[in-house]
Amino acid sequence: MGAIEKDLASKDSLSTLVRYENVTKRFGDIEVLKGVDLDIKPGEKVALIGPSGSGKTTIIRMLMTLEKPTSGVISMGGEPLWHKKSSSGKLVPADEKHLRRMRSDIGMVFQHFNLFPHMSILRNVTEAPIHVLGLSKEEARERAVDMLEKVGLGDKLDAYPEQLSGGQKQRVAIARAVVMRPKVMLFDEVTSALDPELVGEVLEVIKDLAKETDMAMILVTHEMDFARDVADRIVFLHDGQIEEQGTPQEVLENPSSERLQAFLSRFLRN
Amino acid sequence: MTWDWNFAIEVFPEIAGAIWLVIGITLGAYIVSLVFGLALTFARRSSFKPLALATYGFIEFVRSTPPLVQLFFVFFALPSIGISFDKYTAGILTLGIHYSTYLSEVYRSGIEAVPKGQWEAAKAMNFSKMQTWFKVILPQALPPVIPMMGNYLLVLFKETPILMAIGVGEFLQEAQLIGAANFKYLEPITIVGLLFLLLSYPSALLINKLEKRSKRGFRSTKKAVKEMNEFEELKG
Amino acid sequence: MMDVYVDIIPKILPGAIITIQLLVASSCLALVIAFIAGLGRVSRFAVVRSLTSVYVELFRGTSLLVQMFFIFFALPAFGFQFSPFLAGVTALGLNYGAYGSEIVRGAILAIPNGQTEASIALNMTRWQRMRLVILPQAIRMMLPGFGNTSIELLKGTSLVSLITLTDLTYKGLMVQNTNISYTFPVFIVLLIMYFVIALPLIFGVRKLEKNASKGVVKA
Ligand SMILES: Nc1ncnc2c1ncn2[C@@H]1O[C@H](COP(=O)(O)OP(=O)(O)OP(=O)(O)O)[C@@H](O)[C@H]1O
Ligand SMILES: [Mg+2]
Numbered sequence: 218m219g220a221i222e223k224d225l226a227s228k229d230s231l232s233t234l235v236r237y238e239n240v241t242k243r244f245g246d247i248e249v250l251k252g253v254d255l256d257i258k259p260g261e262k263v264a265l266i267g268p269s270g271s272g273k274t275t276i277i278r279m280l281m282t283l284e285k286p287t288s289g290v291i292s293m294g295g296e297p298l299w300h301k302k303s304s305s306g307k308l309v310p311a312d313e314k315h316l317r318r319m320r321s322d323i324g325m326v327f328q329h330f331n332l333f334p335h336m337s338i339l340r341n342v343t344e345a346p347i348h349v350l351g352l353s354k355e356e357a358r359e360r361a362v363d364m365l366e367k368v369g370l371g372d373k374l375d376a377y378p379e380q381l382s383g384g385q386k387q388r389v390a391i392a393r394a395v396v397m398r399p400k401v402m403l404f405d406e407v408t409s410a411l412d413p414e415l416v417g418e419v420l421e422v423i424k425d426l427a428k429e430t431d432m433a434m435i436l437v438t439h440e441m442d443f444a445r446d447v448a449d450r451i452v453f454l455h456d457g458q459i460e461e462q463g464t465p466q467e468v469l470e471n472p473s474s475e476r477l478q479a480f481l482s483r484f485l486r487n
Numbered sequence: 488m489t490w491d492w493n494f495a496i497e498v499f500p501e502i503a504g505a506i507w508l509v510i511g512i513t514l515g516a517y518i519v520s521l522v523f524g525l526a527l528t529f530a531r532r533s534s535f536k537p538l539a540l541a542t543y544g545f546i547e548f549v550r551s552t553p554p555l556v557q558l559f560f561v562f563f564a565l566p567s568i569g570i571s572f573d574k575y576t577a578g579i580l581t582l583g584i585h586y587s588t589y590l591s592e593v594y595r596s597g598i599e600a601v602p603k604g605q606w607e608a609a610k611a612m613n614f615s616k617m618q619t620w621f622k623v624i625l626p627q628a629l630p631p632v633i634p635m636m637g638n639y640l641l642v643l644f645k646e647t648p649i650l651m652a653i654g655v656g657e658f659l660q661e662a663q664l665i666g667a668a669n670f671k672y673l674e675p676i677t678i679v680g681l682l683f684l685l686l687s688y689p690s691a692l693l694i695n696k697l698e699k700r701s702k703r704g705f706r707s708t709k710k711a712v713k714e715m716n717e718f719e720e721l722k723g
Numbered sequence: 724m725m726d727v728y729v730d731i732i733p734k735i736l737p738g739a740i741i742t743i744q745l746l747v748a749s750s751c752l753a754l755v756i757a758f759i760a761g762l763g764r765v766s767r768f769a770v771v772r773s774l775t776s777v778y779v780e781l782f783r784g785t786s787l788l789v790q791m792f793f794i795f796f797a798l799p800a801f802g803f804q805f806s807p808f809l810a811g812v813t814a815l816g817l818n819y820g821a822y823g824s825e826i827v828r829g830a831i832l833a834i835p836n837g838q839t840e841a842s843i844a845l846n847m848t849r850w851q852r853m854r855l856v857i858l859p860q861a862i863r864m865m866l867p868g869f870g871n872t873s874i875e876l877l878k879g880t881s882l883v884s885l886i887t888l889t890d891l892t893y894k895g896l897m898v899q900n901t902n903i904s905y906t907f908p909v910f911i912v913l914l915i916m917y918f919v920i921a922l923p924l925i926f927g928v929r930k931l932e933k934n935a936s937k938g939v940v941k942a
Contacts, residue, residue, distance in 0.1 A: 283840050313849065320846040331841035335859050344855060345845035390841075397845060489800065551874050551921035552914045553881035556892055560910040563899065567907045648788040652885060659789055663796075672796035680793060683785040691784065 233295075234259040234433050235280065235401055240289030242275055242457075249275050251457040252289070259400065260431040264444035264465075267454035268480060273437040276454070277403040280435070281325045282316050293319055294400070321349075324399035328406045330386040332378040332393070338365065339374040342393045350397065357396075364392040368422050384415030388422050395426065401433040409439060416440070423447065441484055445469055453477045495674040502661045502678050509657050512578055513644045519583025520643065521636070524590030528598070531591065546588045554585045555649050562653045578650040586643050593635045597628035634698035641687050641694070648679075658682055727908045731898055735909075738894030739916055745808070745880045745890060746920070749815035750873055756820025757869075761827025762853075775824070782821035788882050790814045795886045807888035811880070819876045826868035830861035863934070870928035874921055881917070891916060 235257040242250040250272045257263055265273045278284040279291060282298065290308075291298045300308040301315040311319075333341050342361035346352045352360070365371055368388040378386055387407055394402060404423065408416040420443050427434060427447045438444055444451055444465065451468040453461045453476075461474045472478045530542040549557070562577040572580065601624055609619040629636075651660035662675035763775030782790065791814035794805055805813065834857050842852040884893035895913040899906050 281840075281844055283843060317846060317848065320843070323844075325844040327837060327841065327844075329837055331835075331837035333838065333841070333856055333860075335863070345842075345847065348851055348855060349846045394844065547925065548914075548918055551878070551925060552917040553878040553892065555878075555881045555884070556895070556910065556913050556917060559892075559896070560914060564907045564910040645784075645786045648786045649882065649885075651788075659786070659792060663792070666796060671800075672792075673800040676789065676793045676797045679789050680785045683789060684781070687784045688780065691780075 232259075233257065234261075234293070235435075236290075236292045237276070238290045238292075240276075240279070240286045240291055242272070242279065242284065243287045249457055250286075253457075253459060255452065255459065257401065257433055257435065260433055262427050262434045262436065262447055262449045264448035264451045265435060265437045265454060266439070266441070266444060266451060266480075267460075271454045272457045273454055274405055277325070277405055277435055277437060280401070281323055281403055282320055293322060321397075322400040323403065324394035324397050324401070325403040326387070326390050326394050326405070326407050328410050330378075330383075330390045330410075332386055332390055334378050337375050337377055338370065338381070338389050341378070341389055342396055345393070346396055360396050361392070364396050365389070367425075368392050369418070382415060383411045384418045387411065387419045391419075391422060391426070395430075395432075399432060401435065404434065404436040404438070406437050406439065439484075441469060441481070453480070455480075489673075491671065491674060494669070494671060495678065498662075498665050498675055499678055501665060502658055502675060503682060505656055505658050505661050506682070508655075509644070509647050512575065512582070512647055512650065512655070512657070513640070515579040516582035516586070516643055517640050519579060520586040520590050520639070523584060523587035525594060527587055527591035528594040531595070546591060549585060550588045554581060554646060555652060557581050557585060558649060558653060574650070574653045574655050577653060578647075578655050582643055582646055582650075586639055586646075589639055589642075590636065593632050593639070594628065596635075597632040598624060600631060601627045634694050637690075637694040637697060641690055644687060645683060727905060728912065731905060731909055731912050734898050735891060735894040735912065735916070738889055738891040739920070741808075741889060742877075742880050742891040742917075743920065745811055745815065745883060745888075746873070746877050749812045749819065749880070750876055752812060752816025753819040753823050753872070753876065754869070756816055757823025757827050760820060760824035761831065764824060764828040765831050779821045779824055782818050783825075787814060787818045787879050788885065790818055791882055791886055807883060807886050810886055811883035811888055815876055815879055819872055819879065822875070823869065823872055826865050826872065827861070830864040830868075831857055833864060834860050866931040866934075867928055870924060870931055874924050874928070877917065877921055877924065 233256045235255075237253050237255040240250060240253045241248065253272075253276060255276075265276065267273055275284060279286050280293075280298070286299060290300065296319065297308060297311075298316075298319050299311050301311045303309045333344070336344060339358070339361055342365060343354070343357040346357040346360060347354060350357075362371065362374065365374065368391060370385060370388055370392070373381065373385065373389075378389070381389065391407075407423070408419050411419065420440065423434075423436070424443070424447050426432075434447075436444070436447065448465055450462060451465050452459055453468060453472075453474075455476050461468060461472065461477050468477070469481065472481055527542055527546060530538055531546070533539045533542070558577065558581040561572065561581045562574060565571065605623055605627065606619065609623045614623065647657050648659040650657055651663065654660070658679040659676075662672075662679045665675045666672035760775045760778060763771050764779070766772050766775075791810060794814050795807065795810040798805065838856050838860070839852060842856045847855065880890060881892040883890050884896065887893070889897075891913060895909050899909045
C-alpha cells in the first residue's frame with residue numbers, strides 16, 4: 218500500500234464500508250427481508266442476532282453475492298454491489314465482471330465449512346491466493362502456513378478435510394477466507410454445526426482475529442457471550458426487519474423492544 | 488441427391504408395418520428377462536455356494552459380451568449340438584437372457600434396500616421362505632425399482648435392430664431391403680430413426696414421471712415415519 | 724478337438740486388433756463428446772442447454788445400429804462417404820457420448836451447492852470454479868459410470884460387422900462360413916475373446932467403484 222492510498226484508507230475509515238439501503242428480499246411469495254438499512258464502518262465488528270428465519274443468513278448471503286436483493290441497494294466502499302453505473306450514468310444490473318471486482322473485498326465462512334474435500338488443508342488455503350490473487354506458489358504457501366499456524370493447525374498442512382474434526386475444519390475455513398485479505402468477513406453461525414465441546418476453540422480463533430485485524434466483520438450468531446465479547450455493535454433482526462441495535466451493553470442488558478426482551482429471555486433460560 | 492418426399496411416403500407403411508413384430512419381440516424378450524432375471528437373483532443368493540458362484544460368473548459373462556455374438560451363438564451354433572430355434576424365438580431368447588442379467592442387478596438393488604428388520608419380522612411370524620419372499624420382501628423391493636425396470640424395456644426395444652443379422656424383418660431390416668432395392672437409403676433409414684424416437688421418447692417421459700412420483704412417494708413415507716416418531720415422543 | 728481352436732484363433736486374431744482399435748478410438752471420441760455435451764447440459768445459456776439435450780435425446784432415443792446404418796448408408800446421399808471404420812467410430816462415439824454426457828451432468832449436479840458457494844466466496848471465476856473445484860470431485864464420481872459405458876461400448880463395436888468392417892465378429896462369421904463344422908467352436912471362441920477384452924474393464928470398474936466415494940463431500 219502506498220502512502221497516498223493509506224491516507225485515503227484512513228479517511229475512508231471515518232465513513233461507511235458496507236451500506237444496505239432499504240433492501241428487501243422475497244423468495245417466491247414470502248418477503249424475507251422487509252426493508253433493511255444498515256451501515257458498517259471499516260473495521261467494525263457487528264453481531265447479527267435474531268430468531269430462526271428472521272433473515273440473518275439472507276442478509277449476509279446478499280453481500281457475498283450468493284443471493285440477489287429484490288429491491289434496494291447494497292454498496293461496498295461507496296460502490297453499488299449488485300448494480301453498476303452504465304456509461305450514461307444510470308444504474309444497471311451488475312455483470313459477472315463487476316461482481317468479481319466487488320467480491321475481492323468480501324470473504325465468508327459458512328456454517329457447514331464447505332472445505333474442498335479433494336485438496337489438502339494447505340491447498341485449500343493456497344488455491345485461491347494462487348489462482349485468484351495471482352500470488353506465486355511460494356508467497357501463497359508462506360501466507361497460508363502463517364495463517365494456519367495462527368489458527369493452531371500448523372501441523373495439519375498435508376491432512377485432508379475428512380481427517381479433521383469439525384472444529385479444525387472450521388478453523389481451516391477461517392484461514393482460507395482470511396488469507397484473501399478481504400475488507401469485510403462474513404460469519405454465518407460458524408459454530409452451530411459443531412459438537413458443543415468444539416465450539417470454544419473456533420470462537421477463540423475468531424476473537425483473536427477480531428482483536429488483531431482491521432477487517433470489518435459481520436457475525437451471525439446465537440452465542441450471546443461471544444457476541445458481547447467480540448462485537449462493537451449488536452443488531453437484532455426480527456421478521457425481516459432491524460428491530461433494535463446498539464452496543465452490546467445496550468442491546469443485551471437494556472433491551473428496549475419487547476421482542477428483543479422475549480428473544481433474550483428465551484436464551485437466558487436455555 | 489437429397490430427401491425425396493414421395494419415396495418416403497411410399498415406403499413409410501412398409502417399414503412401419505413391422506411395428507407389431509417389433510413390439511411382440513420386445514415384450515416377449517422383456518417377459519423372459521423379467522422372469523429369468525428373478526431366477527438369476529435367487530440363484531445368486533443361494534446358500535449352495537457352487538450355484539451362487541456359477542450364477543455370478545454367468546451374469547458377468549453374459550453382461551460383458553455382445554448380444555449380437557450371443558444371437559449368432561443361439562441361432563447358428565446351438566443347432567449343431569441339437570438345440571434349434573426359429574429366428575424369432577432365437578431373437579427373443581437372446582435379448583431376454585442378455586437383459587435378464589441387468590434385471591437381476593435391478594432386483595438385487597431393490598432387495599438390498601429392504602430393511603433387515605423385515606426379514607427378522609418374517610421369521611418371527613414363522614413365514615416359510617416362499618412366503619417371506621413373495622409376501623414380505625418382493626412387495627417392498629419391487630415398487631422402488633419399477634422405473635429402472637421400465638427403463639430396461641426401452642433399452643431392449645432399442646436393441647431389436649440387431650435381429651436383422653439373422654433375417655428378422657424388423658424396422659431396420661425392412662429399411663435395408665428397400666434401400667438396397669432402390670439404391671436409396673436416406674429416407675428408409677431416417678424413417679426407422681423417427682419410428683424409434685416416436686415410440687421411445689414418450690415412454691421415456693412416462694418413466695421419468697414414474698421415477699419422480701416414486702421418489703416423492705418415498706419421501707412422503709420418510710416424512711410419515713418421522714411424524715410418527717415425533718408423535719410417539721409427544722405421547723411418551 | 725484342440726486342433727480346431729488352434730486353427731480358429733489365429734484366423735480371427737486380426738479381427739480382435741480391429742475391435743480393440745475401435746474400442747480405443749471411439750472411447751476417446753465418446754469421452755470428449757460426453758464432456759462437451761455434459762457441460763452443455765449444465766450451461767447457463769438456455770440455447771446451449773436445449774441444443775445439447777436435443778442431441779442427447781436423439782442419440783439415446785434411437786438405436787446404435789440405426790445410427791451406424793444412417794452414417795454409413797444414408798449420409799453418402801449428402802456427399803459424406805465414411806469408411807466402415809470411420810462410420811463405426813463416429814456412431815459409437817456419438818451414441819456413447821450421449822450416454823456419457825448424462826454421467827457427466829449427473830456427477831456435476833451431485834456436487835453440493837456449498838462447494839460452488841465457497842468458491843464464489845473465494846472470488847473464483849466461473850471456469851475456475853468448474854476446473855478447480857467441481858470437476859476434480861465430479862470426475863471421481865464419473866469414473867465407474869465411464870467404466871461401465873466402456874464395457875457397453877465394447878459390446879457395441881460388434882455391430883460394425885454389419886457394415887462390413889472386419890472386426891472380431893466379422894472374422895468369426897468368415898471362419899464359420901468357410902468351414903461349417905467350426906460353427907460351434909467359432910462362436911465360443913468369439914464370446915471368450917470379447918470377455919477377455921472386457922476383463923480389465925470389469926476389474927477397473929470394481930476398483931473405481933471402491934474408490935469413488937473418496938475425496939467427495941458426503942451428503
Ligand atoms: N433459497 C430459499 N428459497 C426459499 N426460501 C428461503 C430460501 N432461503 C431462505 N428462505 C427463507 O427465508 C427466511 C429467512 O431465512 P434465513 O436463512 O435468512 O434465516 P436465518 O435468520 O438465517 O435463520 P436461521 O437462524 O434458522 O439460520 C426463512 O423463512 C427461510 O425459509
Ligand atoms: Mg441462518
